[in-house]
Amino acid sequence: MPKDGGIGASSKRREDVRFLTGTGNYTDDINLRGQAYVHFLRSDVAHGTLKSVDTKAAEGMPGVLRVFTGADFAEVGGLPCGWQVTDRHGEPMQEPGHPVLAQGKVRHVGDPIAAVVAESREQARDAAEAIEVDIDELPAVVDMKAALADGSTKVHDDLTSNLCYDWGFVEENKDAVDAAIKSAAHVTTLELKNNRLVANPMEPRVAVGDYNRSTNDSTLYTTSQNPHVIRLLMGAFVLGIPEHKLRVVAPDVGGGFGSKIYHYAEEAFCTFAAKALNRPVKWTSSRSEAFISDAHGRDHVTKIELALDADNNFAAIRTETYANMGAYLSTFAPSIPTWLHGTLMAGNYKTPVIYVNVKAVFTNTVPVDAYRGAGRPEATFQLERVIDKAARELGVDPIALRRQNFITEFPYATPVAVEYDTGDYNGTMDKLLEMADMSGFEARLAESKKRGKLRGLGVNCYIEACGIAPSNLVGQLGARAGLYESATVRVNATGGITVMTGSHSHGQGHETAFPQVVADMLGIDESMIEIEHGDTDKAPMGMGTYGSRSIAVGGSAMVRATEKIIAKTKKIAAHLMEASEADIELKDGQFTVAGTDKSVAWGDVTLAAYVPHNYPLEEIEPGLEETAFYDPANFTYPAGAYACEVEVDPDTGKVTIERFAAADDFGNVINPMIVSGQVHGGLAQGIGQALLENAAYDENGQLLSASYMDYAMPRADDVPFYSVDHSSQTPCTHNPLGVKGCGEAGAIGSPPAVVNAVVDALQRAGHDITHIDMPVSPSRVWAAMQG
Amino acid sequence: MAQVSMTVNGKPASGEIEGRTLLVDFIRESLDLTGTHVGCDTSQCGACVVHVNGKAVKACTMFAAEAEGAEVTTIEGMAAEDGTLNPIQQAFQDHHGLQCGFCTPGMVMSASALLAENPKPSEAEIRDYLEGNICRCTGYHNIVKAILAASGQDVSNIAAE
Numbered sequence: 026m027p028k029d030g031g032i033g034a035s036s037k038r039r040e041d042v043r044f045l046t047g048t049g050n051y052t053d054d055i056n057l058r059g060q061a062y063v064h065f066l067r068s069d070v071a072h073g074t075l076k077s078v079d080t081k082a083a084e085g086m087p088g089v090l091r092v093f094t095g096a097d098f099a100e101v102g103g104l105p106c107g108w109q110v111t112d113r114h115g116e117p118m119q120e121p122g123h124p125v126l127a128q129g130k131v132r133h134v135g136d137p138i139a140a141v142v143a144e145s146r147e148q149a150r151d152a153a154e155a156i157e158v159d160i161d162e163l164p165a166v167v168d169m170k171a172a173l174a175d176g177s178t179k180v181h182d183d184l185t186s187n188l189c190y191d192w193g194f195v196e197e198n199k200d201a202v203d204a205a206i207k208s209a210a211h212v213t214t215l216e217l218k219n220n221r222l223v224a225n226p227m228e229p230r231v232a233v234g235d236y237n238r239s240t241n242d243s244t245l246y247t248t249s250q251n252p253h254v255i256r257l258l259m260g261a262f263v264l265g266i267p268e269h270k271l272r273v274v275a276p277d278v279g280g281g282f283g284s285k286i287y288h289y290a291e292e293a294f295c296t297f298a299a300k301a302l303n304r305p306v307k308w309t310s311s312r313s314e315a316f317i318s319d320a321h322g323r324d325h326v327t328k329i330e331l332a333l334d335a336d337n338n339f340a341a342i343r344t345e346t347y348a349n350m351g352a353y354l355s356t357f358a359p360s361i362p363t364w365l366h367g368t369l370m371a372g373n374y375k376t377p378v379i380y381v382n383v384k385a386v387f388t389n390t391v392p393v394d395a396y397r398g399a400g401r402p403e404a405t406f407q408l409e410r411v412i413d414k415a416a417r418e419l420g421v422d423p424i425a426l427r428r429q430n431f432i433t434e435f436p437y438a439t440p441v442a443v444e445y446d447t448g449d450y451n452g453t454m455d456k457l458l459e460m461a462d463m464s465g466f467e468a469r470l471a472e473s474k475k476r477g478k479l480r481g482l483g484v485n486c487y488i489e490a491c492g493i494a495p496s497n498l499v500g501q502l503g504a505r506a507g508l509y510e511s512a513t514v515r516v517n518a519t520g521g522i523t524v525m526t527g528s529h530s531h532g533q534g535h536e537t538a539f540p541q542v543v544a545d546m547l548g549i550d551e552s553m554i555e556i557e558h559g560d561t562d563k564a565p566m567g568m569g570t571y572g573s574r575s576i577a578v579g580g581s582a583m584v585r586a587t588e589k590i591i592a593k594t595k596k597i598a599a600h601l602m603e604a605s606e607a608d609i610e611l612k613d614g615q616f617t618v619a620g621t622d623k624s625v626a627w628g629d630v631t632l633a634a635y636v637p638h639n640y641p642l643e644e645i646e647p648g649l650e651e652t653a654f655y656d657p658a659n660f661t662y663p664a665g666a667y668a669c670e671v672e673v674d675p676d677t678g679k680v681t682i683e684r685f686a687a688a689d690d691f692g693n694v695i696n697p698m699i700v701s702g703q704v705h706g707g708l709a710q711g712i713g714q715a716l717l718e719n720a721a722y723d724e725n726g727q728l729l730s731a732s733y734m735d736y737a738m739p740r741a742d743d744v745p746f747y748s749v750d751h752s753s754q755t756p757c758t759h760n761p762l763g764v765k766g767c768g769e770a771g772a773i774g775s776p777p778a779v780v781n782a783v784v785d786a787l788q789r790a791g792h793d794i795t796h797i798d799m800p801v802s803p804s805r806v807w808a809a810m811q812g
Numbered sequence: 813m814a815q816v817s818m819t820v821n822g823k824p825a826s827g828e829i830e831g832r833t834l835l836v837d838f839i840r841e842s843l844d845l846t847g848t849h850v851g852c853d854t855s856q857c858g859a860c861v862v863h864v865n866g867k868a869v870k871a872c873t874m875f876a877a878e879a880e881g882a883e884v885t886t887i888e889g890m891a892a893e894d895g896t897l898n899p900i901q902q903a904f905q906d907h908h909g910l911q912c913g914f915c916t917p918g919m920v921m922s923a924s925a926l927l928a929e930n931p932k933p934s935e936a937e938i939r940d941y942l943e944g945n946i947c948r949c950t951g952y953h954n955i956v957k958a959i960l961a962a963s964g965q966d967v968s969n970i971a972a973e
Contacts, residue, residue: 037905037906037908038905038908040913041904041905041910041913042897042905043913044910044912044913044916044917045887045891045897045901045904045905045910045913045916045920046847046887046888046890046891046895046897046901047845047846047847047848047886047887047888047890047917048847048888049847049913051846051849051914053840053846053849053850054846147830147832225948226912226914226948227849227851227857227859227912227914227915227946227947227948227949228849228851228912228914229850229851277912277913278912279849279851279912279913279914279915280911280912280914280948280949282948309850311853312851312852312853312854312857313853313854531912532911532912532913532949533911534911698908699908701908702908702911702949702950702953702954705950705951705952705953705954706911706948706949706950706951707951708951709948709950709951709952710948710951732852732853732854732856733852733854733856733857733946734854734856738856738946738948739951739952740939740942740943740946740952741938741939741940741942741943741945741947741952741955741956742936742939742940742942742943744951744952744953746935746953746956746957746970747951747953771951
């Protein structure tokens with residue numbers, strides 16, 4: 026029976042009403058009195074020396090308040106990078122500066138050169154066209170391997186080369202891996218690309234800076250997944266504003282998918298300019314600007330080798346990856362191809378030794394950082410593709426090969442430094458096979474054939490590390506931040522509750538799911554609980570929402586704070602009922618004394634906390650508000666199995682997704698409806714990566730797919746109804762809710778399923794095709810079929 | 813600057829505009845009806861869909877001046893006066909047809925136009941009609957399901973969760 030409230034109930038989302046009636050409050054909906062508008066003049070070449078920026082004509086244009094250039098930011102800090110990776114030789118990565126406005130050089134198309142602030146958006150844009158920029162164009166560095174060749178043009182003159190780092194993991198295992206591959210019965214090798222993507226939340230980024238001269242307080246309204254992180258980075262590293270003088274608000278945010286984690290130049294600019302001009306300053310990105318200024322994702326070039334013994338047991342994995350950083354280091358960029366990628370290379374399988382080598386490379390392209398899945402899709406794709414290829418080479422069933430090598434005992438310490446707490450990979454595979462109706466495949470294949478279409482089936486597994494992350498661990502790995510979360514539970518006198526959380530909801534439905542947890546713990550109605558998020562003046566601190574961490578880390582902080590509330594209310598209830606605290610039970614919103622018929626209601630106790638006439642004042646303070654910081658003990662490890670069926674049109678090479686099934690293990694689930702929705706969205710993004718999306722650069726560093734006319738976003742008619750299930754549950758052992766996180770799974774698990782299915786269809790039709798790079802577009806499929 | 817007058821959500825609305833002012837900017841900036849969103853600049857995403865004289869229109873693709881004298885309906889005009897959601901809005905909530913909510917106003921306006929011309933669309937017809945509305949969150953599953961449900965069709969055989 027579905028529950029009608031609390032943990033496990035598909036409670037309808039309360040945030041929907043404002044979104045459905047047009048009364049949401051997104052950043053672009055905020056307009057402050059006296060607001061001015063900024064337009065950024067951006068580089069239209071990928072690489073060049075800035076000889077001059079003549080702003081004179083622009084300054085005389087109607088409505089222009091001031092034109093800013095790099096000179097105005099010469100003394101202002103650059104955008105900081107939040108993670109330092111140490112290379113194979115124990116040396117720190119190369120870390121270039123990242124100015125707010127270009128200083129002497131432009132390094133990618135979209136690099137901001139100047140900013141015009143004017144009375145209206147149109148006036149700012151018109152004036153920007155009157156700025157005369159003289160650029161000495163330099164050769165663009167685009168291809169990663171060419172960027173590392175001797176004599177390549179350098180993206181940053183002050184670095185020794187375009188190599189950010191050369192990372193080996195686990196370096197001590199390298200020789201053992203080399204030896205295992207040399208002596209293996211079989212080695213399958215696959216070279217592939219993980220295509221560069223643009224996150225493309227439907228709401229473009231917006232920033233509104235505000236300044237109060239009488240109090241010297243600054244406020245930034247911004248489209249962020251983690252306003253506290255922006256406050257810290259921008260305040261401490263860029264503008265030198267202490268936290269108590271800087272408020273960052275991220276109101277309703279229209280999707281993020283990683284791209285709104287980072288601290289961007291436009292945020293710092295609007296905050297800086299608001300003070301300089303003593304006027305609120307607003308920037309609203311156009312979609313065209315978003316393509317050349319939002320951090321991109323993925324963009325790996327990889328060679329993977331899988332060694333197997335004579336019994337088809339995995340013996341070793343060796344990978345070599347080139348990871349594109351773009352022109353500057355975005356906030357968390359260095360961590361993505363390393364700690365969020367190398368540590369997942371064991372996947373769901375027992376492989377005794379693994380070695381991952383990653384070369385991170387600077388190029389004259391937009392910076393690359395986390396995009397939904399962030400490192401884990403790249404790991405999953407290469408691993409699940411190479412396993413499929415190995416199965417074909419060995420003539421064994423790809424599912425059987427996976428099952429044979431599954432990890433089945435937990436906890437399991439992988440050779441890539443992580444320990445999986447729980448999982449049941451056979452369980453999710455069994456569930457998948459049931460959902461995917463495997464026995465009906467032959468009939469569907471025959472039916473496709475009748476219509477002249479090829480049909481293929483692809484199956485794969487995935488594992489991810491979520492709920493990031495233990496602060497002491499990530500500190501050792503180079504993070505320049507802790508990755509705990511905070512929550513304050515404020516119980517009001519009449520029993521209603523406000524929870525202030527450092528997690529941020531931008532589509533995930535926290536305003537509905539988080540109260541379900543508190544309601545369950547207290548036995549009161551969900552409607553008595555409300556969530557406040559997205560404002561640094563409300564929650565004490567917050568590391569924000571990414572890496573599927575909200576419920577696992579933010580939810581756990583909320584549980585801990587609620588436990589403190591329960592402890593205090595039990596003391597009050599014991600006093601009111603003249604009983605021993607140890608005998609007090611809380612159920613369905615009633616405090617009772619065990620073994621008696623005495624009871625007081627939740628509201629009586631909360632009222633007593635604020636009207637402490639009959640109250641243990643000598644023992645506890647009045648009031649009822651508790652805060653907890655929760656630092657996770659480990660990552661969480663959601664895992665699952667996915668199946669995709671495709672049809673390929675042999676005349677055009679067009680691939681259509683006919684069926685898609687996803688069996689996930691997320692541990693315990695708070696709101697099944699919301700969890701399914703998260704999986705659906707992830708699947709569409711993964712299918713988009715596999716079939717449609719590509720951020721393509723030409724050799725001059727021009728982004729060829731820089732609008733929705735050219736960058737193929739998945740549309741309603743590109744995807745089918747999905748079959749998703751999360752009933753296979755092995756609860757996380759180290760957080761209080763037993764939850765693992767569900768936000769990224771769909772995007773991680775689906776690309777290999779699609780490509781495996783396409784390769785299967787082509788092989789069934791007699792084509793000797795072992796791999797096609799994503800996006801598996803009609804032209805690529807057709808070309809592969811022509812041999 | 814020129815004067816433009818139209819009827820928006822049943823009420824007279826007028827304002828000063830430049831010749832280049834887009835209908836969506838007039839709606840958002842002059843009328844402060846911020847439910848209509850701007851998600852792109854190439855008429856692709858559909859976050860700005862409104863009804864002009866009963867037809868679904870991308871408000872970023874029309875000058876405000878072109879709407880002189882028109883009857884315009886925005887997302888703010890879809891629910892009843894007392895706040896009761898209309899059947900399409902209600903179906904979107906019931907079937908979790910939205911996540912971040914940014915594309916949602918355009919989706920609802922497009923769905924409403926679709927059902928006006930085709931009261932019982934098939935799944936394929938819905939997917940085809942929504943070709944001009946991009947959603948990045950939902951994977952479309954629950955949007956299509958919500959529109960089927962709003963049209964009174966049985967959705968119990970579509971995977972619920």
